[in-house]
Amino acid sequence: VKVETAPDFVADVTVSVEDILNKVRPTIETPDGQTLRVPVGAGSTDGQVIRLKEAGHRIENLKRGDAVITLRVAPGRFRVDGFDLKVDLPVTIENAVLGCETTIDGPLGPLPVTVPAWSGSDHQIRIPGEGLLMENGERGDLVAEIRLLLWEKPDDKMIDLMRSLREGLYL
Template identity: 85%
Template sequence: MRDPYSVLGVKRNAGQEEIKAAWRSLAKAVHPDQNHDDPFATIRFTEAGRAYDLLRDPEKRSRYDRQQREAELRRMEQMRRREAERKAKTEAPRMSGEDAEDMIARIFGVDARAPQADAKAQPRPQPQAGAAPAQDARKAAEEPAAEETAPARAGAPAAAIISAIIRRIRGSRARVEKAPDLVADVTVTVEDILNRVRPTIETPEGQTIRVPIGAGTTDGQVIRLKEAGYRIENLRRGDAVVTVRVAPGRFRVDGFDLKVDLPVTIENAVLGWETTIEGPLGPLPVTVPAWSGSDQAIRIEGEGLTKENGERGDLIAEVRLLLWEKPDDKMIDLMRSLREGLYL
């Protein structure tokens, strides 16, 4: 779903009256009856209704704002993580004289190999007379070996540096920890959920993973895929945390219920009406009670999304009052008489 504030053209701190006025103006401008030559008029009208339905409800609006803030924080965290990895890869080759553990110990001010350093720092015993030639021989034999092993120490790779940092922060150098999770969104339609279509996401290594969609799936649902996230050396692979987003269409998703607009003319709203609407799985009969006002909801049980226990939510048809394409003189006279107290 597009940002409802952008759809209605209001600011995020807009009041309910401003939101309602914006929706009325937009609905009138994009209504399909006023835009016969525009094939996308129905989509825009539905999108406007969905945006208004979300923002007019304080609880839904608060939940949406909170989800947007959390998503923005996740994106910022990913950007910081990628920037840190990029810097680590850039700087690693210049640190050819130390491995990851040595470098992290130096940064944190703790010598990870202090016992070895202390042993090396102890003063050597003074050679006794007559022992110098033998010691010099041994020293000469050992020096070439040291020269051969020194170049073998390569720069610490970025993954090793990150692993060492995480282990150092968590206070265990040898304990195996988990790499960060991969956070992603996947967009589906109501029809995709009902037909159990499996959308795909791509891992950082370029691997394609199919996301299971079925019973219990709705807008905002979080699906965790074990060990499908980031890979870091010496760490257990992270998970993929996927949030399901339902694309705007004929239906609006509210938990496991589906909402749809039901355009009704004034005379049918006043007198009542028997009609048929297109449900998610086919045509459904609907009875509009007499004297039905705009935004009145007609609930059709068991025609929504499937829950984890196998039950299904409801389909909710919301009445939207419409005027005729052309002005009707009799209706105008009737409305004028009601407003001004005149009787014909």
């Protein structure tokens, strides 16, 4: 005799990138008041579905359903793209044109980054192995997306240079 199964308990749980990196086990409350700890770690990323066997609805004379939890990553310092993490890298115009060495805050601490000369706002710098941990033990990448910055105060020389580039140089 096959025992019918109660419905699954379906829910979302929201975590931060830091929670995933630190293997924090977020809790979620079931309708019957039970607290479930959701295992988060290697292989965890936005949209991942975690199935907890027989942790779902309890109905008399039925096999208990599963808890089906969808992981949502809260927006923060990093944007999640699969197992890659994306972060903005603000760069001044002169450093974007000439290139520079700088440091960005990676998920596990500061990382040196080389901004190549002539890097526009569409330029991405990929730092391998600094993203989220996959189940196979490899890590995704950290992707720094260049964002051009103007100086705080207008600069007469820069304004003159840009005007001459746009309008042609008149001597």
